[in-house]
Amino acid sequence: MDYRVNEIFTSLQGEGFHSGTAAIFIRFSGCNLRCPFCDTDFSAFTTMSLEDILSFVEREPVRFVVLTGGEPSLQADDALVDGLHRAGKWVAMETNGTHALPNGIDWITLSPKNDHVSGAELRLKECDELKIVYTGETFSTFPDISATHRFLQPCDTGNRARNEALVREAAAWCLKHPEWRLSLQIHKIIGIR
Numbered sequence: 690m691d692y693r694v695n696e697i698f699t700s701l702q703g704e705g706f707h708s709g710t711a712a713i714f715i716r717f718s719g720c721n722l723r724c725p726f727c728d729t730d731f732s733a734f735t736t737m738s739l740e741d742i743l744s745f746v747e748r749e750p751v752r753f754v755v756l757t758g759g760e761p762s763l764q765a766d767d768a769l770v771d772g773l774h775r776a777g778k779w780v781a782m783e784t785n786g787t788h789a790l791p792n793g794i795d796w797i798t799l800s801p802k803n804d805h806v807s808g809a810e811l812r813l814k815e816c817d818e819l820k821i822v823y824t825g826e827t828f829s830t831f832p833d834i835s836a837t838h839r840f841l842q843p844c845d846t847g848n849r850a851r852n853e854a855l856v857r858e859a860a861a862w863c864l865k866h867p868e869w870r871l872s873l874q875i876h877k878i879i880g881i882r
Protein backbone atom coordinates (compact mmCIF):
# COMPACT_ATOMS: atom_id res chain seq x y z
CA MET A 690 0.00 0.00 0.00
CA ASP A 691 1.11 3.56 -0.66
CA TYR A 692 0.67 6.35 1.86
CA ARG A 693 -0.18 10.01 1.25
CA VAL A 694 2.44 11.80 3.34
CA ASN A 695 2.24 15.55 3.82
CA GLU A 696 5.72 15.74 5.34
CA ILE A 697 8.30 13.58 7.07
CA PHE A 698 10.98 15.21 9.18
CA THR A 699 12.90 15.07 12.42
CA SER A 700 12.43 17.66 15.15
CA LEU A 701 11.62 17.94 18.85
CA GLN A 702 8.17 16.93 20.01
CA GLY A 703 6.63 20.23 21.07
CA GLU A 704 3.55 19.09 22.97
CA GLY A 705 2.40 16.89 25.81
CA PHE A 706 4.24 14.20 27.75
CA HIS A 707 7.18 13.83 25.36
CA SER A 708 7.71 17.54 24.94
CA GLY A 709 11.37 18.23 24.18
CA THR A 710 12.08 14.70 22.92
CA ALA A 711 13.65 14.21 19.49
CA ALA A 712 11.19 12.53 17.15
CA ILE A 713 10.68 11.59 13.52
CA PHE A 714 7.31 13.01 12.47
CA ILE A 715 5.31 11.34 9.72
CA ARG A 716 2.46 13.71 8.93
CA PHE A 717 -0.25 12.02 6.89
CA SER A 718 -2.37 14.01 4.50
CA GLY A 719 -6.11 14.30 5.08
CA CYS A 720 -8.48 14.46 8.02
CA ASN A 721 -12.10 13.46 8.51
CA LEU A 722 -12.77 16.57 10.63
CA ARG A 723 -12.65 20.30 9.93
CA CYS A 724 -11.87 21.96 13.26
CA PRO A 725 -12.19 25.75 13.12
CA PHE A 726 -8.79 26.31 14.77
CA CYS A 727 -6.85 23.69 12.79
CA ASP A 728 -3.36 25.09 12.20
CA THR A 729 -2.07 22.20 10.08
CA ASP A 730 -1.91 22.33 6.32
CA PHE A 731 -2.43 18.65 5.64
CA SER A 732 -3.87 18.85 2.13
CA ALA A 733 -0.71 18.48 0.05
CA PHE A 734 1.02 15.12 -0.12
CA THR A 735 3.73 12.99 -1.65
CA THR A 736 2.92 9.36 -2.30
CA MET A 737 5.32 7.13 -0.36
CA SER A 738 5.60 3.36 -0.19
CA LEU A 739 6.38 1.54 3.02
CA GLU A 740 9.93 1.12 1.73
CA ASP A 741 10.22 4.88 1.10
CA ILE A 742 9.16 5.62 4.69
CA LEU A 743 11.42 2.98 6.19
CA SER A 744 14.32 4.22 4.10
CA PHE A 745 13.89 7.68 5.66
CA VAL A 746 13.46 6.56 9.26
CA GLU A 747 16.33 4.06 9.09
CA ARG A 748 18.73 6.90 8.23
CA GLU A 749 17.77 8.76 11.40
CA PRO A 750 19.36 7.94 14.77
CA VAL A 751 16.13 8.94 16.52
CA ARG A 752 14.06 6.01 17.84
CA PHE A 753 10.82 7.89 18.60
CA VAL A 754 8.41 8.08 15.64
CA VAL A 755 5.21 10.15 15.80
CA LEU A 756 2.40 9.37 13.35
CA THR A 757 0.40 12.55 13.02
CA GLY A 758 -1.70 14.48 10.55
CA GLY A 759 -4.31 15.28 9.58
CA GLU A 760 -5.73 12.11 11.03
CA PRO A 761 -3.06 9.39 10.81
CA SER A 762 -5.40 6.49 11.60
CA LEU A 763 -7.10 6.97 8.22
CA GLN A 764 -3.95 5.60 6.55
CA ALA A 765 -1.49 4.11 9.03
CA ASP A 766 -1.90 0.34 9.08
CA ASP A 767 -0.44 -2.75 10.74
CA ALA A 768 2.17 -3.12 7.98
CA LEU A 769 3.55 0.35 8.68
CA VAL A 770 3.66 -0.13 12.45
CA ASP A 771 5.29 -3.56 12.03
CA GLY A 772 7.84 -2.12 9.62
CA LEU A 773 8.73 0.71 12.00
CA HIS A 774 9.12 -1.79 14.84
CA ARG A 775 11.39 -3.95 12.67
CA ALA A 776 13.47 -0.81 12.08
CA GLY A 777 13.89 -0.52 15.85
CA LYS A 778 11.52 2.42 16.27
CA TRP A 779 9.01 3.22 19.00
CA VAL A 780 5.71 4.34 17.51
CA ALA A 781 3.41 7.03 18.84
CA MET A 782 0.19 8.26 17.24
CA GLU A 783 -1.64 11.57 17.66
CA THR A 784 -5.31 10.96 16.87
CA ASN A 785 -8.70 12.60 17.14
CA GLY A 786 -10.06 9.21 18.27
CA THR A 787 -12.84 8.89 15.71
CA HIS A 788 -11.33 6.03 13.73
CA ALA A 789 -9.93 2.60 14.62
CA LEU A 790 -6.16 2.51 15.15
CA PRO A 791 -3.74 -0.05 13.72
CA ASN A 792 -2.38 -2.67 16.09
CA GLY A 793 0.82 -2.24 18.05
CA ILE A 794 0.92 1.53 18.63
CA ASP A 795 3.27 2.09 21.59
CA TRP A 796 1.91 5.46 22.71
CA ILE A 797 -1.50 6.97 21.97
CA THR A 798 -2.16 10.69 22.27
CA LEU A 799 -5.89 11.31 22.06
CA SER A 800 -7.08 14.82 21.28
CA PRO A 801 -10.89 14.73 21.05
CA LYS A 802 -12.58 17.43 19.03
CA ASN A 803 -16.20 16.86 20.12
CA ASP A 804 -16.47 20.35 21.58
CA HIS A 805 -15.44 22.01 18.34
CA VAL A 806 -16.87 20.15 15.38
CA SER A 807 -19.74 17.81 14.59
CA GLY A 808 -19.07 14.21 13.59
CA ALA A 809 -16.24 13.77 16.10
CA GLU A 810 -17.80 10.98 18.18
CA LEU A 811 -15.08 8.98 19.89
CA ARG A 812 -14.34 5.35 19.14
CA LEU A 813 -11.26 5.35 21.32
CA LYS A 814 -11.84 4.91 25.05
CA GLU A 815 -8.25 4.49 26.29
CA CYS A 816 -5.04 6.37 25.68
CA ASP A 817 -1.68 7.15 27.21
CA GLU A 818 -2.27 10.88 27.15
CA LEU A 819 -5.42 12.89 26.70
CA LYS A 820 -4.83 16.35 25.24
CA ILE A 821 -7.58 18.94 25.25
CA VAL A 822 -7.22 22.10 23.18
CA TYR A 823 -8.37 25.09 25.26
CA THR A 824 -10.05 27.78 23.16
CA GLY A 825 -11.48 29.88 25.99
CA GLU A 826 -14.82 28.10 25.86
CA THR A 827 -16.26 25.61 28.33
CA PHE A 828 -14.73 22.24 27.55
CA SER A 829 -15.33 18.55 28.19
CA THR A 830 -12.85 16.75 30.47
CA PHE A 831 -13.82 13.26 29.25
CA PRO A 832 -13.91 11.50 32.64
CA ASP A 833 -14.96 8.26 30.89
CA ILE A 834 -11.72 8.13 28.92
CA SER A 835 -9.00 6.06 30.58
CA ALA A 836 -5.80 8.12 30.32
CA THR A 837 -2.50 7.89 32.19
CA HIS A 838 -1.76 11.60 31.62
CA ARG A 839 -4.08 14.55 31.02
CA PHE A 840 -3.00 17.79 29.35
CA LEU A 841 -4.72 21.08 28.71
CA GLN A 842 -3.15 22.94 25.79
CA PRO A 843 -4.01 26.55 24.99
CA CYS A 844 -5.08 27.01 21.39
CA ASP A 845 -2.82 28.99 19.07
CA THR A 846 -5.23 31.62 17.78
CA GLY A 847 -2.64 33.53 15.79
CA ASN A 848 -3.27 36.56 18.02
CA ARG A 849 -0.52 37.18 20.55
CA ALA A 850 -2.65 38.92 23.18
CA ARG A 851 -5.37 36.30 22.92
CA ASN A 852 -2.81 33.48 23.13
CA GLU A 853 -1.31 34.98 26.29
CA ALA A 854 -4.76 35.22 27.86
CA LEU A 855 -5.50 31.58 27.00
CA VAL A 856 -2.19 30.46 28.54
CA ARG A 857 -2.99 32.34 31.75
CA GLU A 858 -6.50 30.87 31.92
CA ALA A 859 -5.31 27.33 31.18
CA ALA A 860 -2.55 27.63 33.81
CA ALA A 861 -5.07 28.85 36.39
CA TRP A 862 -7.38 25.94 35.54
CA CYS A 863 -4.55 23.40 35.96
CA LEU A 864 -3.75 24.86 39.37
CA LYS A 865 -7.32 24.08 40.42
CA HIS A 866 -7.30 20.64 38.75
CA PRO A 867 -3.85 19.24 39.52
CA GLU A 868 -4.46 15.93 37.79
CA TRP A 869 -4.15 18.00 34.60
CA ARG A 870 -0.91 19.45 33.26
CA LEU A 871 -0.33 22.46 31.06
CA SER A 872 0.95 21.66 27.55
CA LEU A 873 2.58 24.45 25.57
CA GLN A 874 3.59 24.17 21.94
CA ILE A 875 7.28 24.66 22.65
CA HIS A 876 8.29 24.16 19.01
CA LYS A 877 6.47 27.43 18.27
CA ILE A 878 7.97 29.14 21.31
CA ILE A 879 11.54 28.25 20.33
CA GLY A 880 10.91 28.68 16.61
CA ILE A 881 11.53 25.21 15.24
CA ARG A 882 9.50 23.07 12.89
Ligand code: SF4
Pocket residue numbers: 720721722723724726727728729731758759760785802
Ligand atom coordinates in the same frame (compact mmCIF):
# COMPACT_ATOMS: atom_id res chain seq x y z
S1 SF4 B 1 -8.69 16.72 14.00
FE1 SF4 B 1 -6.70 17.78 14.08
S2 SF4 B 1 -5.91 17.72 11.97
FE2 SF4 B 1 -8.11 17.23 11.88
S3 SF4 B 1 -9.10 19.22 11.44
FE3 SF4 B 1 -9.11 18.90 13.68
S4 SF4 B 1 -7.24 19.95 14.41
FE4 SF4 B 1 -7.02 19.67 12.18
